[in-house]
């Protein structure tokens with residue numbers, strides 16, 4: 001393995017041999033490079049003040065993505081380019097997104113503005129559209145507490161409308177050439193004070209490293225692990241980075257479903273999962289902001305084992321399985337069996353999650369999932385309910401043939417409502433059945449009260465989500481109840 005990392009910072013190649021494995025990109029920029037335009041607000045990926053843009057090669061072109069530098073580790077930049085607010089401006093003039101911010105009075109406070117500009121810059125380079133939804137989505141990971149978003153959204157719209165069809169910029173070809181030189185290299189292992197950052201390039205290498213360092217902290221997108229360091233002050237001595245492992249980034253689709261490597265990001269998984277389960281696609285769109293979804297992975301969400309993670313309940317409901325690997329051996333288990341109790345998962349020493357299989361919906365099935373959180377965008381669930389229902393027509397009556405119901409936020413682990421499912425199976429999909437099912441659902445969980453929601457709220461919300469699923473899927477009048485997205489739009 002290489003004993004150094006290399007990346008490009010605002011056009012300048014960088015090569016580092018001794019790297020603290022948990023030094024954040026933000027600290028490196030501000031404290032080592034004097035690039036203080038990138039700000040620290042929350043240090044937990046929430047506010048977007050620290051946004052910078054990562055560029056890498058994807059399908060032969062340069063891809064630009066906004067990330068939160070406060071929770072990205074410096075060594076994760078290996079093989080990529082980083083563009084900060086200092087690198088956006090051209091030789092003689094402001095970048096079009098900067099000019100649009102000036103012309104639309106979008107520069108509100110010095111703290112958030114660099115982060116907003118970087119999100120706009122990523123959106124400009126990525127070719128993000130000008131619809132309200134596109135722009136809201138682009139800005140959801142940048143918080144303003146002083147004024148509001150109208151001038152910034154106007155700046156985004158103005159800049160994107162004026163963007164030439166071919167928005168390749170002068171530095172694109174140069175960047176592509178620089179990135180090509182950094183592509184397809186062996187893994188890296190850098191050290192500092194006997195602390196290690198290891199980034200394997202293949203699954204075999206990863207399996208070997210995880211067996212050799214069974215206590216290592218695995219890190220994929222670092223949208224959870226970053227906070228172990230910045231918020232919990234944990235010292236991590238060995239960090240094993242999964243994002244460069246080729247096999248873990250693979251997506252394989254066939255008639256049975258889709259297999260996602262554990263390193264596949266939300267951004268990459270969303271369009272594929274959305275085709276199978278539109279509701280899961282919409283749920284993914286509400287995980288963090290774009291900065292979080294650009295690097296955060298479904299594998300990390302599953303492995304983290306949080307009872308309020310959004311992917312576990314929905315993937316449990318659709319019958320997903322995961323494949324774990326230790327050395328050359330793999331084993332596949334139902335995702336629901338991975339969660340043993342709060343804080344404990346079925347992952348053995350030296351093992352890692354290799355892939356997740358999401359089965360395609362079967363005939364006669366309908367899937368719904370609903371996330372309840374205090375804020376619509378970029379907030380963790382208080383309750384997340386998922387319903388995978390299969391119906392049969394028995395003499396003109398819609399009967400439940402199979403029900404898989406799972407909730408997050410209702411117990412110490414994401415969990416199925418087994419008794420409620422058994423009650424529903426074989427019964428007509430009617431108001432009477434639902435009234436009975438709601439009573440049984442209430443006995444399936446013993447939720448806790450915390451600052452996100454009271455136990456009583458959670459119980460009532462879970463019951464109402466089951467009723468909502470019934471209303472939306474009962475024949476003949478099928479419709480979508482006004483979703484929280486519409487309500488959120490209305491409230492702004």
Ligand SMILES: Cc1cc2nc3c(=O)[nH]c(=O)nc-3n(C[C@H](O)[C@H](O)[C@H](O)COP(=O)(O)OP(=O)(O)OC[C@H]3O[C@@H](n4cnc5c(N)ncnc54)[C@H](O)[C@@H]3O)c2cc1C
Pocket residue numbers: 044045046217218219220221222223224225226242262263286287288289292295296297298299300301302303304308309310311351352353354378379380381
């Ligand atoms: C601002 C913000 C908003 C967020 N919003 C949401 C939200 O709305 N809903 C939600 O559910 N989550 C949310 N999260 C949490 C986080 O983004 C997700 O849990 C994400 O999926 C974690 O993925 P990651 O790749 O970043 O994982 P990492 O942080 O890299 O790792 C997470 C955990 O998984 C382990 N791990 C990672 N990959 C593997 C593997 N292959 N095998 C074994 N162990 C592994 C790591 O050791 C670690 O314990 C948010 C986070 C932030 C910062």
Ligand code: FES
Pocket residue numbers: 039040041042043044045046047048049050051068069070071
């Ligand atoms: S400082 Fe708030 S997201 Fe990084």
Ligand code: FES
Pocket residue numbers: 108109110111112113143144145146147148
């Ligand atoms: S722009 Fe900084 S708080 Fe509003």
